[in-house]
Amino acid sequence: MKSILRTSAAALFAATMLAGAAEAKTLVYCSEGSPENFTPAMNTTGTSFDAARPVYDQLTEFTRGTTKVQPGLAESWDVTDGGKTITFHLRKGVKFHSGVNGFKPTRDFNADDVLFTFNRQWKDDHPYNKISGGKFDYFSDMDMPASLESVEKADDYTVVMKLKAPNAPILANLAMDFMTVHSAEYAAYLLKIGKPEQFDQIPVGTGPFSFVAYQKDAVIRYKAFDAYWGGRAKIDDLVYAITADPTVRLAKLKRNECQVMAYPRPADLDEIKKDPNLNLMSQPGLNIAYWAFQVQKAPLDKKEVRQALIMAVDKATILKEVYQGAGSPAKNLIPPIMWGYNDKVTDYAYDPAKAKEMLEKAGVKTPIDIDLWWMPVQRPYNPNAKRIGELMQADLAKIGVNATLKSFEWGEYRKRLQAGEHQTGLFGWTGDNGDPDNFFFLLGCNAKGEPAGNNISKWCNAKFNEDMVKARESVDIAERTKLYEEMQEIAHDDAPQMTIAHSVVFEPVRKEVVDWKISPFGSHVFYGVDLK
Amino acid sequence: MLKYLLRRLALTIPTFLALTLVTFIAIRMVPGDPVEVRQGEHGIDPIRLAKLRHELGLDQSILHQYWDYLVQLAHGDFGTSIRTQTSVASEFFTLFPATMELALCAMLFAVVIGVPAGVFAAVKRGGPIDHGVMGISVIGYSMPIFWWGLLLIMLVSERWELTPISGRIDPIKYYFDATTGFMLIDAWLSGQEGAVIDAAQHLILPTIVLGTIPLAVIARITRSSMLEVLSEDYVRTARAKGLSPFRVIGLHALRNALIPVVTSIGLQIGTLLAGAVLTETIFSWPGIGKWLIESINQRDYPALQGGIMLISCLVIMVNLFVDVLYGAINPRLRHGH
Numbered sequence A: 001m002k003s004i005l006r007t008s009a010a011a012l013f014a015a016t017m018l019a020g021a022a023e024a025k026t027l028v029y030c031s032e033g034s035p036e037n038f039t040p041a042m043n044t045t046g047t048s049f050d051a052a053r054p055v056y057d058q059l060t061e062f063t064r065g066t067t068k069v070q071p072g073l074a075e076s077w078d079v080t081d082g083g084k085t086i087t088f089h090l091r092k093g094v095k096f097h098s099g100v101n102g103f104k105p106t107r108d109f110n111a112d113d114v115l116f117t118f119n120r121q122w123k124d125d126h127p128y129n130k131i132s133g134g135k136f137d138y139f140s141d142m143d144m145p146a147s148l149e150s151v152e153k154a155d156d157y158t159v160v161m162k163l164k165a166p167n168a169p170i171l172a173n174l175a176m177d178f179m180t181v182h183s184a185e186y187a188a189y190l191l192k193i194g195k196p197e198q199f200d201q202i203p204v205g206t207g208p209f210s211f212v213a214y215q216k217d218a219v220i221r222y223k224a225f226d227a228y229w230g231g232r233a234k235i236d237d238l239v240y241a242i243t244a245d246p247t248v249r250l251a252k253l254k255r256n257e258c259q260v261m262a263y264p265r266p267a268d269l270d271e272i273k274k275d276p277n278l279n280l281m282s283q284p285g286l287n288i289a290y291w292a293f294q295v296q297k298a299p300l301d302k303k304e305v306r307q308a309l310i311m312a313v314d315k316a317t318i319l320k321e322v323y324q325g326a327g328s329p330a331k332n333l334i335p336p337i338m339w340g341y342n343d344k345v346t347d348y349a350y351d352p353a354k355a356k357e358m359l360e361k362a363g364v365k366t367p368i369d370i371d372l373w374w375m376p377v378q379r380p381y382n383p384n385a386k387r388i389g390e391l392m393q394a395d396l397a398k399i400g401v402n403a404t405l406k407s408f409e410w411g412e413y414r415k416r417l418q419a420g421e422h423q424t425g426l427f428g429w430t431g432d433n434g435d436p437d438n439f440f441f442l443l444g445c446n447a448k449g450e451p452a453g454n455n456i457s458k459w460c461n462a463k464f465n466e467d468m469v470k471a472r473e474s475v476d477i478a479e480r481t482k483l484y485e486e487m488q489e490i491a492h493d494d495a496p497q498m499t500i501a502h503s504v505v506f507e508p509v510r511k512e513v514v515d516w517k518i519s520p521f522g523s524h525v526f527y528g529v530d531l532k
Numbered sequence B: 001m002l003k004y005l006l007r008r009l010a011l012t013i014p015t016f017l018a019l020t021l022v023t024f025i026a027i028r029m030v031p032g033d034p035v036e037v038r039q040g041e042h043g044i045d046p047i048r049l050a051k052l053r054h055e056l057g058l059d060q061s062i063l064h065q066y067w068d069y070l071v072q073l074a075h076g077d078f079g080t081s082i083r084t085q086t087s088v089a090s091e092f093f094t095l096f097p098a099t100m101e102l103a104l105c106a107m108l109f110a111v112v113i114g115v116p117a118g119v120f121a122a123v124k125r126g127g128p129i130d131h132g133v134m135g136i137s138v139i140g141y142s143m144p145i146f147w148w149g150l151l152l153i154m155l156v157s158e159r160w161e162l163t164p165i166s167g168r169i170d171p172i173k174y175y176f177d178a179t180t181g182f183m184l185i186d187a188w189l190s191g192q193e194g195a196v197i198d199a200a201q202h203l204i205l206p207t208i209v210l211g212t213i214p215l216a217v218i219a220r221i222t223r224s225s226m227l228e229v230l231s232e233d234y235v236r237t238a239r240a241k242g243l244s245p246f247r248v249i250g251l252h253a254l255r256n257a258l259i260p261v262v263t264s265i266g267l268q269i270g271t272l273l274a275g276a277v278l279t280e281t282i283f284s285w286p287g288i289g290k291w292l293i294e295s296i297n298q299r300d301y302p303a304l305q306g307g308i309m310l311i312s313c314l315v316i317m318v319n320l321f322v323d324v325l326y327g328a329i330n331p332r333l334r335h336g337h
Helices: A002-019 A046-055 A111-121 A137-141 A184-192 A197-201 A244-255 A267-275 A303-312 A314-323 A352-361 A385-397 A410-418 A437-443 A462-475 A477-494 B001-029 B045-054 B060-075 B088-123 B129-142 B146-160 B183-190 B195-230 B233-240 B245-282 B288-297 B301-329
Strands: A026-031 A060-062 A069-073 A072-078 A085-091 A149-157 A158-163 A209-215 A219-224 A239-242 A279-285 A287-293 A326-331 A368-373 A401-406 A423-429 A497-510
Touching: A026 A046, A046 A209, A046 A239, A060 A314, A069 A072, A085 A111, A111 A149, A111 A158, A111 A184, A137 A352, A149 A477, A158 A368, A184 A197, A244 A497, A244 B088, A244 B146, A267 A279, A267 A497, A303 A385, A303 A477, A314 A326, A314 A385, A314 A497, A314 B301, A368 A385, A385 A401, A437 A462, A437 A477, A462 A477, A477 B245, B001 B060, B001 B301, B088 B129, B088 B146, B088 B183, B088 B245, B088 B288, B088 B301, B146 B195, B146 B245, B195 B245, B233 B245, B245 B288, B245 B301, B288 B301
Parallel strands: A026 A239, A368 A401, A368 A423
Antiparallel strands: A060 A069, A072 A085, A085 A158, A149 A158, A209 A219, A219 A239, A279 A497, A287 A423, A287 A497, A326 A497
């Protein structure tokens, strides 16, 4: 049966290709790997999110190319009860795709689909909670269970979400991939025919493209969904050609075997810039690499010592040597593309002489020994932590600070940092939902003034914390911006960490591609893109 | 013959057991488990970590886990991939035809070129052809596959535009079902015009890259075995009888010289599978090599264990087949002398 269905899907695809051979616009995207499955809630990698994205929508959406939140499947929402109740008014007339396994939707999108999306991840006894292994990492990582009081259906097109405490960033959470809205009708259909595991392998959504076929490690095919609520996509067929090696991806792009490629190698950037057929687009990534000082340990408990260490390190050399042009110097915890960024903050200048002087003034007798931890893995914000550690070690030696380099296996490294076992350590963060709160919580403390787990500087500042809580509870962007600007000044002055760099995201596309926008989240969005 | 076969079969049982143990232990010695390796900077709450580890049975003792694994294997169940939540055997057999197709082409390429090259080198021993063939085979043998693959792509595909860059078929022009998983056959079955040629063009570079090392080995073995045979008395007799050089070499010498070559082809299966890991990555070839690498990175224990077991079965079976073939060619072995 399955084979017959696939065959008919293949025939249909071939027929549309032949019929519209002259006009059909096919965009091929050279992606970097195979998705784990097509349910973003169960995944944590950009590769898997990219594969599901064309098929789905969320209640709220990020405006393409920005971190701004706009209406999606929820046409509008009201915030009441001091920010603790959010009422979503759902879009009417939204159609679901038909599945390539024979599923035919009989109704439009409604509140039941929203409840299904929440409850599958949230409730252990939900019939789909355990299907396909049932690990919903993002739902817990984004603190959804701790934030939600209830999510209920008021009528078919109204959903009421009650929160335990006012939480403005949750609207951005709802635009994230893990909150992708699924069809409750499709889920029920698969349960009825005894094949619930197909739910995560054969996606059915409301998105701009419907799923056609997937061959592991080879290709994923989608076609434009004629009845898409936002208007039909400008391209007809979308193909992901899975190509693991970045050099080969570039070769394919140059030969026009694909029109957009994922993740170029930094070493190839010059060559791409010179190619007249290619456009190299770039934007600072939504991330930060930093060097954290464990402020509970002497002599790092003194602000002057921390500032001296920052001034002793030559950031420009790190950017040149390690990032090789694919990084921009960071002076704040949040990247400049994010709202709330405080451009008035002036970065500490590289000044070893002054640094040495400051150490003396702070009563530190040189030479002193400190440890400097480096991450054993490459991360989007840090291409080579060991090399950065070595460069810093050399710089610190010049002011009489002997840094011992240290590392552990990644899981162990993270655990020990979070336990505060280090004196100084390299770490970083990649933004999840584009909300500044999603970065500032890294320096957050609880109501008792104890540092949270992710606060590896173990730094607590009452004013900083008070502002952060206030900003979280307000939905007024202007007010929140003011608070965040102030917090950046506090963090800069008290220096619990040295902010090193934001990586720069590069995306090469062919000249034929019209209206491509780089996503700050590193995701690839094909709706709205056209081909010349 | 049957006794010989049974004896060889019995010998594979301890090999299998040792394999299960080695794959089981080795992957667990790599730091990080399947749950932790998924976590980014967020980290994971210890209660949730314990819950997830429990669901995967990772909180049991290693011995307990190993026993469970053996019982599962005895039932013919290779487990479920942690990453994709699909059965390991079904993932393996979806991807395996791609590897098989590539390996067969590479072996064919190696034999078709390697055997004649070795024969020529032996016949013209000490001459420029001999030195040329042997020189090239040393280079071929020591060629880093990754470098060789990228070099060919850049020259042949990018600069001269003679072959497609990667993949198994042009995804825009052709789309059909994977009936057998062998692209050449599926392309032919689809009846779409030009599909077979397109699939064949996609095979050219990966075949050359994967076939280079076996080609070098086969050429060398053919040469040395041929040299040995050429100095035998019966070859001299054949020459003395006045047979044409073609008959002497092709009929009398080559047939005997091929015995060690056949054995070496069997042994090359391992080299081919190891080479496939890199070749598949470079050419975006959806085979088991790439799949295994990804399974290691994600600490997907069931996928890795199952994959290695299935590959090992294959290598053992091919070697068994070669042994039997060898026994058939060489009666001395069959009788256990």
